[in-house]
Amino acid sequence: MIHDREALGGTEARELALDCVEAGIEAADPERAIERVLSIEGDRLVVDGTSHGLADYEEVIVLGGGNAGGPMAAALERVLGDRIDRGAIVTDAPRETERIDVLPGDHPVPSERGVESTRRMLELADDAAENALVLVAISGGGSALMPAPAEGVSLEALQEITEALLASGATIDEINAVRKHCSALKGGGLARRAAPATVVSLIVSDVVGNDLSTIASGPTVPDGTTFADARAVLSRYGIDPPAEIARRLERGDEGEVAETPGPDDPAFDRIENHVLADGFTPLAAVRDLARERGYEPLILTSRVRGEAREAAKTHAAIAEEVRASGNPIEAPAVICSGGETTVTLRGEGTGGPNQEFALSAAFELRGEEAVALASVDTDGIDGATEVAGALIDGETVSDPERARDALEDNDANPYLDERDALIETGSTGTNVNDLRVLVVGATASPETSR
Known part of the structure; x- marks a missing residue:
């Protein structure tokens, strides 16, 4: 999975960090996830314990999109076979399937081909009859991959507002509040289009806390945000939207455009x-792999958020504490965390949240022995780069002034590239947020724990 592992490894701590990254991404493989919770029992489809009699439906339709769309389509075909009548899933890594059309889109900025693919998918939703069973495969990245501009909104305007939001430091909830109100699919729009069919959504979550209304902007979930909320986000971050988006949000706030469907909507x-x-x-x-290798594991949290460079300082401090006092666990240890950090762009460099996290941690950990930290986006794409993240240790930063300059210019990518620290995986076929693995080896002369 990880390209050029030989250049990235070299020490026990670095090798273990890479092994943990691969194990973590493999565990989140969407094909495995679907096969864990979906099964055919006689003439019934069982989804996570809930049973659906297939004979009760005239047809089975598969819809959806996201970074994991291709693998999810393949797994659904293996489970359901010729029981699937038709389908369309939009993803950035299409693959060959027999009964479901796996269509191309782009991430993190929506594209014209994504618009066309989403239009074709929505046509199937519109055609779904009341006696249809619609399986909706949703995964991270779906917001950008399934652009469905609302009436009066162009793709160019969506691209412009998406890029501005991504660069602003806005949270994913805030970004999606805006995108939902510029879309014909997000914020429950797909549910409205498929109604009154029976809809079963199968979700691979890339959202901290699994807020279903945020994953892929909640196409099958009631929307709790409003046009007023969307306008407030743009005001909060000083974003001047394209005129057509400003007009739509203003008209919606004044009640001239229908709100996205809320919890009481019959959809x-x-x-x-x-x-x-x-x-x-x-x-x-x-955690399981670390324990197998004789390291004490600790899951710090799956909900890290905020500025990447600041979150990295906390992780570095924990490594230092483990080495100094044996708290919160004793070395050798593997400490891991998930979540989704953000980057507020201050410079004009190249990078992403995981690369910035790694460089900030490397700056703090310089000189530390037997410590390694890997930080990756589990979809294999960190920010707008073609790398998943980076692996650093106490020797990565030997020139702190240059490292500081790179951080200030948001230019972690070339700095880490020069030091053979970048992790490349290609598209992983999944997306469950970031994964950070901090390996703290045993000290030669540990201090007495206290």
Whole structure:
């Protein structure tokens, strides 16, 4: 999975960090997740303990999108076979399937081909009859991969506002509040289009805390945000939106455009949502592998958020505490965390949240022995780069002034690249947030724990 492992490894701590990253990503594989919770028992489809009689439905339709769309489509075909009548899933890594059209889109910025693919998928939703069973495969990245511009909104405007939001430091909840109100699919829009069919959503979560309304902007979930909320986000971050988006949000705030469907909307009368894998899934796998290797494991949290460079300082401090006092656990230890950090762009460099996290941690940990930290986005794409993240240790930063300059210019990528610290995986076929693995080796002369 990890390219050029030989260059990245070299020490026990670094090798273990890489092994943990691979184990974590593999555990969140969406094909495994679907096969864990979906099965055919006679003429019934069982989804996470809930049973559906297939004979009760005229047809089975598969819809959806996200980074994990290709693997999810393949797994659904293996489970259901020719019981699937038709389907369309949008992803950035299409693959060959027999009964489901796996269509191309782009991430993290929406594209014209994503618009066309989503249009084709929505046509199937519109055609779903009341006696249809619609399986909706949703995963991280779906917000960008399934652009469905609302009436009066162009793709160019969506691209512009998406790029501005991503650069602003806004949280994913805030970003999605805006995107939902510029879309014909997000914020419960797909549920409205597929109603009154029975809809069963199968979700691979990339959202801290598994807020279903945030994952892929909640296409099958009631929306609790409003046009006023969307306008407030833009005001909060000083974003001047394209005129057509400003007009739509203003008209919606004044009641001239219908709000996204809320909890009482009849579109949700026949909908189930099931989370198959989330940010805790890879952490559990890392914990198990660490224990197998004789390291004390600690899952710090699956909910890290905030500025990447600041979160990194906390992780570095924990490593130092483990080495100094044996708290909160004694070395050798593997400490892991998940979640989704953000970067507020101050410079014009190249990088992503995980690369910035890694560089900030490397700056703090310089000179530390037998410590390694890997930080990756589990989809294999960190920010707008083609790398998943980076692996650092106490020797990564030998020139602190240059490292500080790189951080200030948001230019972690070239700095880490020069030091053979970047982790490349290619598209992993999943997306369950970030994964950070901190390996703290035993000290030669440990201090007495207290």
